[in-house]
Amino acid sequence: MAPIVKVAVIQLHPKPMQLEHNFNKAANFIRSAASQGVELAVLPEYHLTNWKPKEPSFVGLCDQWEVYLQKYRDLAKECGICIVPGTIVESHRDADKEEDRLLNVAYFIDHEGDVAGKYVKKNLWGPEREHLTGSGRDVHEVFDTPIGKVGMLICWDLAFPEAFRELIAGGAKIIIIPTFWKLDDCNEAGLKQNPSAEALFLDCMLTARAFENTCAVVFANAGGPPGHGYAGLSQVTVPFLGALTKLGGCAEGMSVVDIDMQILEDAEENYQVRSDIASPGWHYDYRHSKMNERL
Structure with missing residues (x-):
């Protein structure tokens, strides 16, 4: 049988520009998670x-x-404990342009700090x-980790199925998808139709991506005070079942969940997405189909 992986999604409201405060809050959650195995x-992102x-x-803090x-x-x-510390915005000097990127x-980060x-x-x-500055045409890499083969995306990457296919x-x-996705990211026309349009977007896309890629999706979003547009909805989503856990839209908090990796094997046996992508006759020969490129 495939293993069970115990994961914590941590939903935080980051105080603007308060690095040490936000780190200490995150560290307290992480220590609590570690104590639960x-x-x-x-x-979350940012x-x-x-x-x-x-x-x-902002740039100086970066x-x-x-x-x-x-x-x-x-x-x-x-x-x-292994940690994906949301995202960290890095400032790098571009010598050619004499400006910061x-x-x-x-x-x-694995459990040994590497x-x-x-x-x-x-x-x-x-x-x-x-x-x-985005990563442009760099490939989406897959990493060997103590919990298995992992891919990472960030926030708006969720909207691009090509990224998942490459992974x-x-x-x-x-x-794993750290995110800073708010309800008020929607434009006025969309909000007029549905004030919760972005929440609908997230729930639909996370479920779809898990099913169509026979993978588990670990999604950690920012939360925040009511009335400030925070979407929350941090969750762990798998095929067949959808969200195994889901945090509310505003409150900070942490949810611990077991991912039974056998579900992914059973889903692949049913949908055969990975085997199709790996086959010599795969007809979507996009760049992101690495296996097809080797054939």
């Missing part, structure tokens, strides 16, 4: 800074990315494009 804890790119101090990456590495080793980066994987957000949401073609069974 959790193997992987996942935090959990250290919130998304305030026009604040004068210079501290190495400090907080090391803090999470030390915490993972202390607690013996901001990258939105997710790390997979970095097992790194992903730079590829598909930038409209307002991010003024501030961030499962590489063997990923669990796809």
